[in-house]
Amino acid sequence: MATTETAPQTTATNGSGDELLVVENLVKHFPVTRGIIFQKEVASVKAVDGVSFTVRKGETLGVVGESGCGKSTMARCVMRLLEATDGRIIFDGRDITHLQRAEMRPIRRELMMIFQDPYASLNPRKRVGFIIAEALEVHKLGTDAEIKKRVQELLEVVGLNPEHYNRFPHEFSGGQRQRIGVARALAVNPKLIVCDEPVSALDVSVQAQILNLLKDLQDEFGLTYIFIAHDLNVVRHISDRVMVMYLGHAVELAGRDSLYTAPKHPYTGALLSAVPIPNPEQGRARKQIVLEGDVPSPLNPPAACWFHPRCPRFRDGHCNVETPPLYRFEDDHVAACHYPLERWPLTDEEIRRPSGPPMSPPPAESA
Amino acid sequence: MALLEVNDLKTHFRTDDGIVKAVDGVSFSVEKGQTLGIVGESGSGKSVTCLTIMGLNPKANTISSGEALWKGKDLIRMSSRQLRNIRGDDIAMIFQDPMTSLNPVKSIGAQLIEAVMLHRDVSKKQARARAVELLKAVGIPRAERRIDDYPHQFSGGMRQRVMIAMALINDPDLLIADEPTTALDVTTQAQIINLMIKLQQDFGSAIIIITHDLGVIAEAADDVVVMYAAQVVERAPVTNLFNRPHHPYTWGLLGSLPRLDADVERLTQIQGQPPSLLNPPRGCRFHPRCPYVMEICKTEQPALAPISTDPDHLQRCHLDEETKDREAAKLLQGMVAA
Numbered sequence: 001m002a003t004t005e006t007a008p009q010t011t012a013t014n015g016s017g018d019e020l021l022v023v024e025n026l027v028k029h030f031p032v033t034r035g036i037i038f039q040k041e042v043a044s045v046k047a048v049d050g051v052s053f054t055v056r057k058g059e060t061l062g063v064v065g066e067s068g069c070g071k072s073t074m075a076r077c078v079m080r081l082l083e084a085t086d087g088r089i090i091f092d093g094r095d096i097t098h099l100q101r102a103e104m105r106p107i108r109r110e111l112m113m114i115f116q117d118p119y120a121s122l123n124p125r126k127r128v129g130f131i132i133a134e135a136l137e138v139h140k141l142g143t144d145a146e147i148k149k150r151v152q153e154l155l156e157v158v159g160l161n162p163e164h165y166n167r168f169p170h171e172f173s174g175g176q177r178q179r180i181g182v183a184r185a186l187a188v189n190p191k192l193i194v195c196d197e198p199v200s201a202l203d204v205s206v207q208a209q210i211l212n213l214l215k216d217l218q219d220e221f222g223l224t225y226i227f228i229a230h231d232l233n234v235v236r237h238i239s240d241r242v243m244v245m246y247l248g249h250a251v252e253l254a255g256r257d258s259l260y261t262a263p264k265h266p267y268t269g270a271l272l273s274a275v276p277i278p279n280p281e282q283g284r285a286r287k288q289i290v291l292e293g294d295v296p297s298p299l300n301p302p303a304a305c306w307f308h309p310r311c312p313r314f315r316d317g318h319c320n321v322e323t324p325p326l327y328r329f330e331d332d333h334v335a336a337c338h339y340p341l342e343r344w345p346l347t348d349e350e351i352r353r354p355s356g357p358p359m360s361p362p363p364a365e366s367a
Numbered sequence: 368m369a370l371l372e373v374n375d376l377k378t379h380f381r382t383d384d385g386i387v388k389a390v391d392g393v394s395f396s397v398e399k400g401q402t403l404g405i406v407g408e409s410g411s412g413k414s415v416t417c418l419t420i421m422g423l424n425p426k427a428n429t430i431s432s433g434e435a436l437w438k439g440k441d442l443i444r445m446s447s448r449q450l451r452n453i454r455g456d457d458i459a460m461i462f463q464d465p466m467t468s469l470n471p472v473k474s475i476g477a478q479l480i481e482a483v484m485l486h487r488d489v490s491k492k493q494a495r496a497r498a499v500e501l502l503k504a505v506g507i508p509r510a511e512r513r514i515d516d517y518p519h520q521f522s523g524g525m526r527q528r529v530m531i532a533m534a535l536i537n538d539p540d541l542l543i544a545d546e547p548t549t550a551l552d553v554t555t556q557a558q559i560i561n562l563m564i565k566l567q568q569d570f571g572s573a574i575i576i577i578t579h580d581l582g583v584i585a586e587a588a589d590d591v592v593v594m595y596a597a598q599v600v601e602r603a604p605v606t607n608l609f610n611r612p613h614h615p616y617t618w619g620l621l622g623s624l625p626r627l628d629a630d631v632e633r634l635t636q637i638q639g640q641p642p643s644l645l646n647p648p649r650g651c652r653f654h655p656r657c658p659y660v661m662e663i664c665k666t667e668q669p670a671l672a673p674i675s676t677d678p679d680h681l682q683r684c685h686l687d688e689e690t691k692d693r694e695a696a697k698l699l700q701g702m703v704a705a
Contacts, residue, residue, distance in 0.1 A: 066552035
């Protein structure tokens with residue numbers, strides 16, 4: 001398996017015992033088959049290709065990356081909505097990677113998801129009360145009267161009128177629908193909520209309402225989030241730690257401040273420099289690292305470092321030969337690059353020319 | 368004379384529920400070689416404004432009034448034949464979604480050549496050469512070969528480049544870009560914005576860029592129009608707007624934006640929802656959501672008027688300037704303090 005080369009031992013686990021979720025070397029390949037009766041696997045889309053991370057209790061792990069980098073597939077594997085091809089998912093001390101449906105059911109109560117599209121993720125033919133109550137009924141958490149009371153409580157918690165219990169989703173605006181999605185996820189008192197682009201479809205003012213709501217709920221109920229988004233501003237606002245994904249790999253994982261003020265991976269640098277700043281003077285003065293070309297196809301990803309065909313620091317004979325492991329820097333900061341950025345921001349010239357020798361293996365497994 | 372001057376433009380749609388006033392008295396102008404940014408949330412009327420200028424609204428249920436003077440001639444009163452000559456030639460448009468705005472069963476070359484031959488009296492060969500030239504200009508590698516590819520063979524960013532090539536192929540004087548980067552990733556967005564700025568320098572077109580992203584506005588626009596509930600609430604040169612925003616709605620937009628250059632624990636949020644355009648609130652349209660609302664706001668609509676210190680900076684609010692100076696300074700300071 002290709003993933004063993006990516007040094008699975010170098011997870012960001014620090015073994016402090018407060019991990020709610022540990023993901024080890026997660027792999028998800030989608031087969032591409034040819035033939036109708038005798039299906040032959042001719043290739044595979046390597047959507048997630050060896051991702052390891054941990055999520056601690058009460059924190060928010062932000063996940064950023066461009067479309068097609070595998071962040072949603074990763075989330076779906078963690079939720080067990082997709083079967084992982086390889087790797088381990090340990091939730092609250094228990095390996096849930098291969099649990100059967102029935103064994104999984106009690107765990108599903110503790111693992112909820114908020115989806116991107118508030119229009120598509122609510123059943124248009126069911127009343128809001130039913131949508132929120134469904135999980136409570138499936139898990140048999142109370143009598144009808146208790147469930148109704150709980151649903152009204154939840155509507156109030158997310159800032160909706162409890163009397164709107166009997167309305168249909170189409171009677172609500174986009175932001176209100178996303179609140180319903182949040183209420184549904186909260187209904188069964190989950191430990192971990194995976195938010196897959198929860199604010200991407202919303203206008204900025206509504207986005208601010210939902211982000212504030214998510215933060216308030218976290219403070220109130222001690223929730224843990226995995227927050228997936230492609231907007232780096234949003235991720236910075238809500239996360240404690242951030243993971244950057246590229247082509248099915250985690251290329252960098254660090255505390256929020258560390259990642260945004262001292263990115264190590266050139267891809268992270270490029271992402272940060274591309275974010276438009278809502279300030280005309282600063283925005284026009286900043287230096288952008290403009291990446292050439294497009295993200296390669298995960299059907300046939302580049303050899304060795306996945307980023308090398310677009311990397312401004314590419315060194316022939318090294319980056320395209322040796323796969324970079326996750327090197328460890330100070331403060332639990334890890335990045336998969338042989339020539340990490342020395343500081344931030346850098347000038348054009350400095351970006352192109354790494355000053356030091358390459359990082360030396362072994363990648364500090366002992367740390 | 369301004370290249371395009373829009374005066375008191377109104378677009379109302381007749382629907383089963385009543386008349387939706389999608390654009391209700393919008394005025395602005397665009398100068399040659401300048402970029403105007405129109406910013407606002409979904410349903411604020413920014414796209415409909417541009418569709419009206421282009422004459423692209425459905426005829427059956429639309430009532431338009433006001434004027435849109437294109438080099439002195441009113442686009443609103445033109446026949447569809449006259450408009451057809453202007454569209455794609457003098458004024459071109461880029462749409463939000465590059466996936467749905469190209470014809471999937473024709474090669475991009477055929478679509479580009481069609482755009483040239485509709486407006487220019489040239490041979491197919493010349494048109495093709497022009498198409499290749501433009502594809503190169505927008506940075507599509509191996510343009511001579513890729514011209515015969517179909518839209519599905521391009522990635523999202525590349526498709527948007529093809530759209531830009533198509534829009535620029537007849538050297539338009541005005542390019543209208545409706546959310547040109549909304550469907551794109553951040554690195555691709557940076558590529559496209561840089562491309563538009565560069566092409567503007569090379570071709571000298573004026574641009575109207577419609578977006579909900581204040582970051583894109585700050586980067587690309589010279590003048591900014593902020594729209595709320597079918598009306599312009601603030602209009603100013605870009606640095607003036609960001610240095611000294613004058614309308615509580617603009618403050619709300621700026622405050623609700625999480626940003627890389629400032630640290631805030633809680634985002635300021637605008638309470639409530641945008642109003643229905645079937646039946647907009649009396650008085651100032653923003654008053655039900657405005658934290659500074661006064662009695663007068665509920666009955667009397669403020670006019671779009673210049674502020675005392677800057678005749679180019681127009682705003683639509685009853686609040687006195689002293690209070691505004693104080694509140695805006697507070698907001699901006701909060702951002703710098705981080």
